[in-house]
Amino acid sequence: MINQLVEQIQKKEAPIVVGLDPMLSYIPDFIKKEAFEEFGETLKGASNAVWQFNKAIIDSTADLIPAVKPQIAMYEQFGVEGLIAFQKTVDYCKEKGLIVIGDIKRGDIGSTSTAYAVAHLGETKVGSKSYAAFGEDFVTVNPYLGSDGVLPFVEVCKEHQKGIFILVKTSNPSSGEFQDQKVDGTPLYELVGRKVAEWGEQCMGDKYSEIGAVVGATYPEMGKILRKLMPKTYILVPGYGAQGGKGADLVHYFNSDGLGAIINSSRGIIAAYKQEAYQKFGSQCFADASRQAVIDMREDIHSALAAK
Amino acid sequence: MINQLVEQIQKKEAPIVVGLDPMLSYIPDFIKKEAFEEFGETLKGASNAVWQFNKAIIDSTADLIPAVKPQIAMYEQFGVEGLIAFQKTVDYCKEKGLIVIGDIKRGDIGSTSTAYAVAHLGETKVGSKSYAAFGEDFVTVNPYLGSDGVLPFVEVCKEHQKGIFILVKTSNPSSGEFQDQKVDGTPLYELVGRKVAEWGEQCMGDKYSEIGAVVGATYPEMGKILRKLMPKTYILVPGYGAQGGKGADLVHYFNSDGLGAIINSSRGIIAAYKQEAYQKFGSQCFADASRQAVIDMREDIHSALAAK
Numbered sequence: 001m002i003n004q005l006v007e008q009i010q011k012k013e014a015p016i017v018v019g020l021d022p023m024l025s026y027i028p029d030f031i032k033k034e035a036f037e038e039f040g041e042t043l044k045g046a047s048n049a050v051w052q053f054n055k056a057i058i059d060s061t062a063d064l065i066p067a068v069k070p071q072i073a074m075y076e077q078f079g080v081e082g083l084i085a086f087q088k089t090v091d092y093c094k095e096k097g098l099i100v101i102g103d104i105k106r107g108d109i110g111s112t113s114t115a116y117a118v119a120h121l122g123e124t125k126v127g128s129k130s131y132a133a134f135g136e137d138f139v140t141v142n143p144y145l146g147s148d149g150v151l152p153f154v155e156v157c158k159e160h161q162k163g164i165f166i167l168v169k170t171s172n173p174s175s176g177e178f179q180d181q182k183v184d185g186t187p188l189y190e191l192v193g194r195k196v197a198e199w200g201e202q203c204m205g206d207k208y209s210e211i212g213a214v215v216g217a218t219y220p221e222m223g224k225i226l227r228k229l230m231p232k233t234y235i236l237v238p239g240y241g242a243q244g245g246k247g248a249d250l251v252h253y254f255n256s257d258g259l260g261a262i263i264n265s266s267r268g269i270i271a272a273y274k275q276e277a278y279q280k281f282g283s284q285c286f287a288d289a290s291r292q293a294v295i296d297m298r299e300d301i302h303s304a305l306a307a308k
Numbered sequence: 309m310i311n312q313l314v315e316q317i318q319k320k321e322a323p324i325v326v327g328l329d330p331m332l333s334y335i336p337d338f339i340k341k342e343a344f345e346e347f348g349e350t351l352k353g354a355s356n357a358v359w360q361f362n363k364a365i366i367d368s369t370a371d372l373i374p375a376v377k378p379q380i381a382m383y384e385q386f387g388v389e390g391l392i393a394f395q396k397t398v399d400y401c402k403e404k405g406l407i408v409i410g411d412i413k414r415g416d417i418g419s420t421s422t423a424y425a426v427a428h429l430g431e432t433k434v435g436s437k438s439y440a441a442f443g444e445d446f447v448t449v450n451p452y453l454g455s456d457g458v459l460p461f462v463e464v465c466k467e468h469q470k471g472i473f474i475l476v477k478t479s480n481p482s483s484g485e486f487q488d489q490k491v492d493g494t495p496l497y498e499l500v501g502r503k504v505a506e507w508g509e510q511c512m513g514d515k516y517s518e519i520g521a522v523v524g525a526t527y528p529e530m531g532k533i534l535r536k537l538m539p540k541t542y543i544l545v546p547g548y549g550a551q552g553g554k555g556a557d558l559v560h561y562f563n564s565d566g567l568g569a570i571i572n573s574s575r576g577i578i579a580a581y582k583q584e585a586y587q588k589f590g591s592q593c594f595a596d597a598s599r600q601a602v603i604d605m606r607e608d609i610h611s612a613l614a615a616k
Contacts, residue, residue, distance in 0.1 A: 022431075051563055077432045080388060087388060119390075127349035134384075171417070
């Protein structure tokens with residue numbers, strides 16, 4: 001799957017992933033009104049609003065971007081109905097030729113990690129039949145439980161040509177509380193990064209591994225170090241835009257081949273119409289605002305890479 | 309919620325939680341056959357088998373135990389249908405007066421962690437209405453992202469009188485890969501344990517905090533240290549039985565008041581009928597085997613505590 005991701009990034013000249021993390025507060029009132037009229041102010045109504053909102057943004061940006069990253073928590077909050085909207089979103093994105101990175105941050109041990117991996121990347125066996133339960137192309141994985149937690153995902157990746165991004169250094173202010181703790185002078189995130197590179201050797205695509213890493217845009221110096229430590233690892237970079245990361249901060253997440261990183265923006269794209277810069281679109285044309293925000297983000301990253 | 313848990317543990321004289329982690333291979337053929345006849349060899353058929361299996365075990369053990377711990381991965385592998393079975397299981401256990409610990413090991417940042425916390429412990433707002441999406445009483449939380457990841461759960465616990473168990477030292481063989489790394493001579497799991505105690509101060513029940521910890525039965529020496537480090541923290545102890553932990557290993561997870569720990573067994577209880585010791589029950593009476601396994605586990609722990 002990493003080969004397809006690289007190919008799509010090159011084809012669309014956009015190392016960009018749009019985070020489909022629809023808080024209800026991001027969704028224009030007219031969409032919520034319509035959904036609530038049909039299904040009431042219920043979990044089903046909210047989930048329908050989420051799905052209509054996503055669909056419009058996907059329709060308006062799919063030709064520009066290689067991938068989307070739905071954040072499953074935003075769907076899980078609406079219970080089973082929300083997960084139906086998650087599944088519809090995944091299916092629709094795949095129909096549109098987009099690569100889907102499920103931001104699920106799962107991680108457990110042994111057969112439990114296998115169950116998560118199968119649920120999201122593999123196929124669940126039922127008697128003589130097999131089914132892809134959610135069917136993403138990549139998922140994010142939490143490494144706190146060590147190899148026992150991660151390797152079941154790696155096995156499913158090998159079997160089904162899928163990929164994962166393992167949390168190494170997250171974008172949030174308190175990520176350093178545990179991740180930056182020094183072990184014989186080496187921060188924990190570096191130890192995790194080295195493990196990611198090692199696990200990745202088992203599961204190589206043409207130039208990059210199916211086993212990627214998450215490194216936040218908000219820590220560019222650490223990104224620079226991790227880039228060198230994991231040369232064949234694709235880095236998924238959250239924290240651009242709303243969380244404070246800028247194109248110029250991100251150049252060191254890329255290798256000299258111009259590849260090796262994919263930058264995520266969620267709120268900055270999907271709720272663009274709420275920003276001053278895109279207010280002229282108005283809430284009715286929220287999806288056009290999202291399209292313009294993708295174009296601007298791509299330009300920002302291209303300029304930064306050109307000036308590297 | 310921790311007060312209710314303590315009360316139920318005392319009332320039933322059983323510091324025991326039954327892990328409802330139903331692999332299809334644990335479920336007797338006659339249940340699967342019936343479910344597949346009704347719904348086909350589909351995700352719905354499998355989920356129905358899971359639900360029938362759970363229901364029988366709950367009916368047969370509910371009077372003996374204070375709590376259950378469904379492992380959501382085992383439901384997620386069957387997609388939306390599996391999550392319907394998860395929700396039915398949670399609802400049914402609560403009807404039966406059981407406390408439900410959702411073993412979800414979620415953890416993200418800011419509004420995303422809030423969404424998970426709301427989904428499982430709080431109430432999701434939709435317009436003027438609010439709904440409990442999954443409605444567990446406790447959930448397990450992964451601490452790798454630091455305070456930003458954990459505190460949103462703590463806030464929801466405060467608001468809704470619910471609780472969490474944070475992964476400190478997990479029961480799996482490779483848990484030491486990151487968790488045992490020494491920071492200035494102190495292993496990471498101890499740093500996490502101290503943070504758990506600190507977070508817990510914000511959210512106290514009568515004697516114990518709503519913020520608990522997960523410490524595997526397979527590391528009794530570390531359990532002993534962590535017990536002292538987090539005196540007001542309830543410890544959820546996985547790894548008993550099938551993973552190798554025995555009652556005698558667990559005495560140091562308890563405080564001198566006889567409280568402070570709750571021991572989980574999953575496979576050892578729910579698939580008891582497959583063990584030699586309980587073969588006499590046969591697969592038709594699998595739920596009676598589970599009941600006997602609960603009685604035996606309680607006895608093992610009582611004996612160990614009496615000999616302490």
